[in-house]
Amino acid sequence: MRSFWEQESWLSFDVAIVGGGIIGISTAIECATRHPEWRVLLLERSLLPTGASTRNAGFACVGSVSEIASDIDLMGAEAAYVMVQQRLQGLTLLRERCKHYDIGYREDGGSEIFLEDHQSLQRLEEVNQLLYPIFGSDVFSQRNDLIKAHNMSKNIRTLIHTPFESTLHSGKLIASLWAMATKLGVHIRTGAEVVSTDEGNSSVELLVRTAHQDVAIKAGKVVIATNAMIPSLVKNALLPEILPGRGQVIITKPLTNLALHGSYHFDEGYYYFRALGDRVLLGGGRNLDIEGERTPLHTTTELIQTALEIMLRTVILPTHTDIEIDLRWAGTMAFTTTKQPYVAFVSTHTLVAFGCNGMGIALSSTVARDCANLLV
Numbered sequence: 001m002r003s004f005w006e007q008e009s010w011l012s013f014d015v016a017i018v019g020g021g022i023i024g025i026s027t028a029i030e031c032a033t034r035h036p037e038w039r040v041l042l043l044e045r046s047l048l049p050t051g052a053s054t055r056n057a058g059f060a061c062v063g064s065v066s067e068i069a070s071d072i073d074l075m076g077a078e079a080a081y082v083m084v085q086q087r088l089q090g091l092t093l094l095r096e097r098c099k100h101y102d103i104g105y106r107e108d109g110g111s112e113i114f115l116e117d118h119q120s121l122q123r124l125e126e127v128n129q130l131l132y133p134i135f136g137s138d139v140f141s142q143r144n145d146l147i148k149a150h151n152m153s154k155n156i157r158t159l160i161h162t163p164f165e166s167t168l169h170s171g172k173l174i175a176s177l178w179a180m181a182t183k184l185g186v187h188i189r190t191g192a193e194v195v196s197t198d199e200g201n202s203s204v205e206l207l208v209r210t211a212h213q214d215v216a217i218k219a220g221k222v223v224i225a226t227n228a229m230i231p232s233l234v235k236n237a238l239l240p241e242i243l244p245g246r247g248q249v250i251i252t253k254p255l256t257n258l259a260l261h262g263s264y265h266f267d268e269g270y271y272y273f274r275a276l277g278d279r280v281l282l283g284g285g286r287n288l289d290i291e292g293e294r295t296p297l298h299t300t301t302e303l304i305q306t307a308l309e310i311m312l313r314t315v316i317l318p319t320h321t322d323i324e325i326d327l328r329w330a331g332t333m334a335f336t337t338t339k340q341p342y343v344a345f346v347s348t349h350t351l352v353a354f355g356c357n358g359m360g361i362a363l364s365s366t367v368a369r370d371c372a373n374l375l376v
């Protein structure tokens with residue numbers, strides 16, 4: 001039996017947010033900022049956030065030229081334009097939110113490399129013209145001089161550069177958002193896995209599993225922000241399809257004379273790499289086993305890890321002989337069929353927020369804003 005004090009102060013909230021990744025924490029911050037009178041709870045199943053937000057590559061990007069050209073074909077120029085605009089707005093919001101924190105933001109520009117000819121290379125002008133009103137200048141330009149300057153493989157045929165791409169330190173970002181939420185009075189509980197929700201007339205009861213006991217917590221509204229894990233909590237016909245996509249990553253030990261600068265995309269975004277101090281972080285290869293990588297498991301596979309290492313040694317760092325892999329990991333992205341994030345009530349008191357489609361750094365702040373708008 002619960003005491004009165006436990007019920008009043010520990011087990012009932014105005015809003016409970018499930019999932020301590022970038023969407024969950026940003027939503028908690030939005031709610032606590034707009035409604036200081038609300039009791040806001042954030043529940044994270046692990047001791048620390050262990051979803052995509054602390055397993056990603058830290059690209060603060062609006063899209064590479066091949067990706068935007070493919071979006072134009074897929075959804076039309078207007079929708080592709082709006083998507084880029086949303087990403088830029090999201091990054092502006094995120095930077096504004098974090099302006100007093102060190103999130104390792106570096107405006108070093110980004111590049112897309114091509115080993116062969118690609119149809120998007122004939123569309124630079126079209127993409128630049130489309131995006132001109134957003135950036136006020138050309139976004140992409142051919143800069144083959146950077147292939148040699150960055151000491152990459154001579155087999156790279158074309159390099160397209162943009163000054164409008166940045167990188168950040170994902171660990172510092174999430175820690176900063178976490179600190180901000182705490183400062184705003186958000187009640188953060190880690191080691192707290194929500195195993196079920198039961199919606200009543202005026203509130204939702206969450207069954208929360210901890211190492212010590214199961215606890216029932218009541219909330220007026222619930223936001224489920226558990227990324228590709230949402231279907232295990234929400235069994236509702238209104239929930240659109242969520243396609244999990246695992247991303248595998250490696251990072252080198254410190255290297256001498258590293259010439260890489262900024263961030264890089266390759267193979268239509270299926271590979272991405274960046275300099276992180278004197279290390280190289282490389283991820284991707286999902287296209288080698290699309291079906292096998294549709295999983296929320298955080299394990300790595302030999303097939304993809306080997307492909308990443310080959311790419312690292314032959315394309316990215318062909319002149320380095322001191323390459324050692326320091327860490328390997330994997331995380332899961334949530335893709336939607338529309339390529340757009342999804343934020344909506346799936347029942348009277350339960351909202352879901354997911355589907356950053358591999359662009360959570362750029363999109364999570366607007367997703368959080370949309371959540372808070374719906375929660376009034």
Ligand SMILES: Cc1cc2nc3c(=O)[nH]c(=O)nc-3n(C[C@H](O)[C@H](O)[C@H](O)COP(=O)(O)OP(=O)(O)OC[C@H]3O[C@@H](n4cnc5c(N)ncnc54)[C@H](O)[C@@H]3O)c2cc1C
Binds near residue numbers: 023052333354359
């Ligand atoms: C390898 C990789 C590289 C990426 N690179 C980039 C990049 O460079 N730039 C970019 O913008 N995006 C990148 N992304 C995508 C980006 O990381 C995601 O879009 C974003 O982190 C999604 O945030 P989220 O809050 O929805 O999910 P998550 O960060 O996954 O957070 C969900 C949280 O919910 C918790 N949880 C799950 N179930 C429960 C439960 N039942 N109860 C309580 N808690 C629960 C999990 O532990 C987790 O902490 C990458 C993703 C991956 C995997």
